[in-house]
Amino acid sequence: MNTDDRALPVRGAEDILGIAADWCAAGETVAIATVIQSWGSSPRPAGSRMALTKTGKMEGSVSGGCIEGAVADAALEVMDTGTAQVLTYGVTDESAWAVGLACGGQVSVLVEKLT
Amino acid sequence: MIYAHLLRLRQAAAEREPVTYAVRLADGASFVLPDQAAPPAINQAGADALEADRIGVVEIDGESWFIEARNPAPxxxxxxxxxxxxxxxxxxxxxxxxxxxxxxxxxxxxxxxxxxxxxxxxxxxxxxxxxxxxxxxxxxxxxxxxxxxxxxxxxxxxxxxxxxxxxxxxxxxxxxxxxxxxxxxxxxxxxxxxxxxxxxxxxxxxxxxxxxxxxxxxxxxxxxxxxxxx
The missing domain is CATH 3.40.50.720 (NAD(P)-binding Rossmann-like Domain)
Known part of the structure; x- marks a missing residue:
C-alpha cells in the first residue's frame, strides 16, 4: 500500500482533547468540562466536551451556549482547587433559568482540572 | 483528568483502539479501561459500554461512575x-x-x-x-x-x-x-x-x-x- 505517511490527521471539530493537550503543552492551566448525562431537549449529547484555560481560552461546548458561562466560572474554581465538580442544570432548577437553559432540557457536566 | 490519561485517550484514538474513560463522580478518581489496576466491575462496565457504544452515568457497587465508550472513529x-x-x-x-x-x-x-x-x-x-x-x-x-x-x-x-x-x-x-x-x-x-x-x-x-x-x-x-x- 502506497500510503503517504507525511499526511497528519486534520483535527475534527470534536477533538477537544487534542486542543486541551496543545494548551497544556504550551504551559496553560486547563480544565475539561464533559457532558455526562443529558435529558429532554438538551442539544449536546453525553460525551460532548469543552476545554478552558485560566487565561480565558475556550473551545467546544456542553450546551447550545446557554450554560457555558456558568461552567466557565466553575472551571476557574476547579483549576484553583483541583477538585472535580459535577454541575447539573435543568428546567426544574431555578439556576437553569438564571444561566439561561431555556431549551427545557437538563444536563449534568463533569468539570475536571487537567493535571 | 490526568494528563497521562489524556495522552492515552488520544493515542488510542490515533491507533483506532477501543477504550473507555471512567470517572468516579464522588471523588474524580479515573481509569482508562481496560486497566488491570481497575476493579473487575469497572473493567466490565467499560467493556459493556464499548459493546453498546454508550456514554453515560452508571451505578457500580453503589457508586456513580461516568463511563465513556470511545470506539474508533467512523x-x-x-x-x-x-x-x-x-x-x-x-x-x-x-x-x-x-x-x-x-x-x-x-x-x-x-x-x-x-x-x-x-x-x-x-x-x-x-x-x-x-x-x-x-x-x-x-x-x-x-x-x-x-x-x-x-x-x-x-x-x-x-x-x-x-x-x-x-x-x-x-x-x-x-x-x-x-x-x-x-x-x-x-x-x-x-x-x-x-x-x-x-x-x-x-x-x-x-x-x-x-x-x-x-x-x-x-x-x-x-x-x-x-x-x-x-
Missing amino acids: RLVVVGAVHIAQALAPLAVTAGFDVTVIDPRTGFAAPERFPGVRIDTAWPDEALAALQPDARTAIVTLTHDPKLDDPALISALRSDAFYVGALGSSRTHAKRLDRLRALGFDDAAFSRIAAPVGLDIGARTAPEIAISVIAEIVGARRGKRRERGA
Whole structure:
C-alpha cells in the first residue's frame, strides 16, 4: 500500500482533547468540562466536551451556549482547587433559568482540572 | 483528568483502539479501561459500554461512575482524488470521520491537493483489501472511471461498509449495474448503493455535492437511510 505517511490527521471539530493537550503543552492551566448525562431537549449529547484555560481560552461546548458561562466560572474554581465538580442544570432548577437553559432540557457536566 | 490519561485517550484514538474513560463522580478518581489496576466491575462496565457504544452515568457497587465508550472513529474511504473529493475530505474530517482518499493516478492524488488527509495510491481493490472496511466504514466512489470505480464497488459490496455511494448519472449507474450483474451481484447488493450519490438538495458545484454526500453519510450512520426509488 502506497500510503503517504507525511499526511497528519486534520483535527475534527470534536477533538477537544487534542486542543486541551496543545494548551497544556504550551504551559496553560486547563480544565475539561464533559457532558455526562443529558435529558429532554438538551442539544449536546453525553460525551460532548469543552476545554478552558485560566487565561480565558475556550473551545467546544456542553450546551447550545446557554450554560457555558456558568461552567466557565466553575472551571476557574476547579483549576484553583483541583477538585472535580459535577454541575447539573435543568428546567426544574431555578439556576437553569438564571444561566439561561431555556431549551427545557437538563444536563449534568463533569468539570475536571487537567493535571 | 490526568494528563497521562489524556495522552492515552488520544493515542488510542490515533491507533483506532477501543477504550473507555471512567470517572468516579464522588471523588474524580479515573481509569482508562481496560486497566488491570481497575476493579473487575469497572473493567466490565467499560467493556459493556464499548459493546453498546454508550456514554453515560452508571451505578457500580453503589457508586456513580461516568463511563465513556470511545470506539474508533467512523471511516470514510473516498475513491477518486477528484475535485469533489477535495471538498468532501475536510467536511468529513470536521464531522469526525477518519478519511482516506484512494487514487492510483498520482497527478490527482497529490498530497498538496489534500492537506492533512491520508492518501493511498494503490489500485482501489488492493487499497480496500488493506483497509478492511467494517460496519463503521463508508465508501464513496467519485472517479467516473469504471476501471477505478468498479473494483472499488466490488470490494465495497463484499464488505460490511454501512454506506456505499457511487457518483454518476442514472444512465451511468444503470450501465454500472449491468456490469456488476454480469459478475453475479443482485438487486439486494444494488440496494446498498446510494446512486445518484448524496441527498437531493439540487447540488451543482463540487462543494455542494460534497455537502449532499456527507449529509447522506451522516444520515446513514445515524439510522436515517433515505428511501430510494427503483
